[in-house]
Amino acid sequence: MLGFFPNPYPNELLYSICARFQERVDYPNQISVIRDLFQTKNAIAIFDLPSKLNRLVAALPAGHSYTVDNFIDNHTLLPFYSPFLPLERLQLVRQDMCADNGSKIHTRLGIVAGFIEMPSHLSFCPLCMEDDRKQFGECYWHRLHQLPGVEVCSTHGVFLEKSAVLTHNRRRISEFVSLEQATQVISPRPIDPLNSGHKVLLKIARDIDWLLNNCRFVPGLEALYEKYLSLVKTNPELVTYTGRIRVQEFLRLFKNYYSSQVLDCLQCPLDEQIRDNWLAQLVRFPKRIHHPLRHLLLIHFLGYTVQEFFELKEAPKPFGNAPCRCLNPVCKYFKKPQIKKCQITYNQENRKPTGTFFCSCGFVYSRIGPDKSPEDYFRFSKIKVYGSVWEECLKAFWEDSSLTLKAISQRLGVRIKTVLRQADRLKLIFPRPNTKARATELCSSLKPRVFSFIQAPDILESCRNQWLEVIAANAEAGRTELRSKAPAIYGQLYKHDKNWLLEHLPPPLTNNGTLYVDWNNRDIETLEAVKVAVQGLKQDVNRPIWISKTAIANFLDHPASAWVRRHLNRLPMTAKVLDELAETREEFAVRRVQWAANTFHQENITPHEWQLVRRASLRKETKKLPLVKKAIADALEVLNSLN
Template sequence: MLLWFPTPYPDELLYSVFARYHVRSGNTSPKMTTEELFGKRTIRSVWDLPANLNTLLSRMGSYWDGDNLIFNHTMYSYYAAFLLPKQAEQVKKSMMGNKGITIHTRIGVSASNVKTKTNLWVCSDCIKEDMDKYGETYWHRIHQAPGVFICPKHETILEETTVSTKTENQHEYVIATPFIERTRVNLDGLQKEELQLLLKIAQITESLLTNSHLQTQDNTIREKYVELLKQKGFASPNGFVKRDKLYQSFTSKFSDRCLELLQSPVLFEETNWLTMIFQKHRKSFHPIRHILVMLFLETDLDHLFNKEQYHPFGKGPWLCLNVACPNYHKPVVTSLTITRCYDTGKPVGTFRCDCGFVFSRRGPDKNSNDRYRIGTIKEYGKVWKDKLTELVNEGYSLTDISKELQTERATIKKYAAELGLKVPWKLPKIEKDNPKELLEQYEDQLAERKNKWLELQELYPEKSKTELRKMAPDVYAFLYRNDRDWLNKYSPSKKRIQPPKQRVNWDKRDKEILKMVKEVVRTWDLGAEKPTRITKTSIGKKINQLSLLEKKGDKLPKTMNYISQVEESLESFQMRRVEFVIEKLKQEEQPIIEWQIYKKAGLRPTISNEVKRFISLKVTEYETVNKKHV
């Protein structure tokens, strides 16, 4: 049993609590501290997602609670929010038990392209505040999360310390002090909007850590994403994602510089994270990428983790807003159609009452008063027209009728003329050859043609305004006559004029691409932490010409011939990994042992005999050279 244990501070890493215990206990070795905490010396001091908590709790006494330690003093809340329910539960069990080796694999961190911070980070303002309040400082969780470069509390840029989080330091407990060596993170050159984005990410990350958000069913977040994509026009009604439009809008919202900083670059390809995150979640996606999608779709954590569906106008039935209807201001409307506003992307609700009154308004409703609001009246209906006829026949004045029906005088005149009512005031002229239906449905016809024009652009994004005009001349002509400004605003912009039928000089292109390929192969894996396999796909990605190599490879004979010469088979790549590991072991002055090579090179025992012989040969060569020196 532990006789005492430090009380964790708000948002303090459990690792930090252990470090404070280590210093105050007077232990000269961190392994002594580990033995006191866990009963044995082999437990690693993992900073983010520690395990063996059941053992720790059994030695601390009944006062302490496992959920409190996990949710408030580890990074579990940050990662678990976006895991499938079974995954999140398994990770929690692993942390409580002794299966710590599986945790980072389960949450997808090990295989993720988004890497954790290599050192612990701090905020100078938080340090000052901690010292004033507690007389000491500590490691804050929020400062260690990937993608957090700014303190959400003080809005100051964070500083990176020299305290490493790598495996070689996972048997130590380093305490945070106000004098710890640190360097301010360099964010020079970022625009104001980019810094605001980083601040928003830090604020959302803080909310993830402090409020426990967990999925209760598989793919609930993905379903919310698709729902929002539909509302914003990035997916069809059946959920098919319009990738061209999505990628174009996403990259225009977030700069390449910010996406690189957040380790989430966007490439238009099937395996890119932005494509796969909207598919059924069979794998884990890093929280920073979910946060980017949330900001792009203009939603929040409360909406994502709310079990109920998104209702921008509340749940029906809705109020009838026809003043002439006996059910005025009563919840009798059951017909609601939700579309998207072309200008703002916000939801537009069209409400239809049995009295024939049809109206719409742009949402979402923000308060209870919004349900009484009318944006546009699309159809007044029979009940309203009968009431107008009644008021006219009873001799009411134009002003009184306008007040009674809460409608503009011009509208009263228009419908009085259409209904052929005898009134003492002057009516607008209606030409005999102008159909009555045209007046009533003009706005609907205009909206319908606008919708068709936008649909054409979605179906044929590569076509120009002139080409679209030829495909739908009637739609174009109607819009040109009735709303030319809208047509000009929502048409494809003029493309740079190029010579017609310009032919590509493939020989020249082949030489240019070959030069790029040779250069990237020459510097392959230069400065990399681990080697990558040389293939046509990996080369294409590095030179940003994968599509060209895959679709036009037959027109690039010199390039493809060179690639076929330098491409690595699986065995040759495994041998190169072996050489890479051996060279690293030599630099670190560590012994060259077969089992260590297998482990560090990530090779399984099922590798080919040729690779096994290669490893044995290299080990033998090393031993022979060492004997000669001895």
């Protein structure tokens, strides 16, 4: 158990606390410090996400008030990642930091696969150093200054300076170095308040500061996705008719908002040629973890600070929250919240949302939104399907001679004309008692529907003659064009004389107008492109890469690359050539050794000199001959794989 441990300063990195401890106890070697702090000599001085914290807490002086959670939340970088992780993953990371298993921490957070590198050196703010010395008598490493994306001090608005202390010191893995030991006299470099890039960096730093010290939200990836989606859809330019995100337009506006210099500085470049880039993945259903820095860029683009975003209530839905009301007057759930399924589409002209509601009674209606008052919940713009319950009631009311058409329409919640049209669709008996004259008077266009074709054969013959005249006048037209010429006649014949109509229609198009694709020609084109790609890969003067099928497909230009990836089964000659030209691992190993040998020859290196350089490179005593060192590494790797 330790007899002394320094009190942490505000927002101080745990690495910095251990460094101040090492500086004051003045141990003869680094292993002694590690052994006393973590009760093992196998611990490593990790600056961002240390493990074995349970050992550290157990070794602290008696009567201390420190806990593992206190160290993690206030003196490590985990709070920066926490809000953008699944809760289960976050719990695993905290368990790893508490226990001895620290090898999986960075992998679980997505840092390894996120293509955003951690800083190579610890950083500091010159003005923060002065303030710390005035207040505490010494300066220390602030955890905010050690995160990727933090280029300026959020408090003083000056650029951070890199120290000479490595974040990953492979030669002295157990060494803690305090800021006092690494002190440098550097003049502050203030940011330009008129520079848009500098303003973005300052905003990023302030939001990360809030995440480290104030944010305890862990909403989960799906909740983040839903909130992103609802905020993006507030911009009509970014939404299709079906409610999908226009990714290319979204990418264009995003790149107009951030300059390429800022995105490169933050290690978040966007390539328009990559369809599945990180920005597109953030607004799709989450399948992977992304670096918090990318989330911050998206949040700022949407017009919020990170605090405003996490404290933002759920965006209002255009038709309220489910369940919605059924508006079928003859349904037992009439005007009750019963409908759980609502499909939302968007009008292409005015960008207004249209909700389609499906009730279990079969009644389907739509309404143009958004809803602005509670009264809007009880209106519809169009009935799309009446459903079995509504139709059975219409049949029962139709046979009841005591009910007038007006009474039926009131009970069913529709107009009289609608009652007549639906009765005709259901093949109900015409005329109803005491309603024949009334029906034709209300809707003269329904007159041919009131009397069946059996009762009026002259109408049937007239429709046939008119259809034959349409065909004669448009001899080259297809079925769809003929139907558009005389829709009413086509509808009457289709409903009442379908067999005759089908006999007097031109033959349907076999391919529905789809253009024929000549896959044989594409196979020949792709075959030549594959040969050129393989030749280009072999002639590359840089370090050789494995000429696999995937590498060849990546080297091809569009659309040949897409054909190889998606339709290789339709390109038999190309598939055969790919099998012949793609290298096995053994062939690639031999070619790589030959490349290494040629490199030795070009550099005029003898076997004896190669041995000297190899030994020197293993002792890390030379920085010369980088090309030779790469060749040595390749040769050693091949020999190890063969063994």
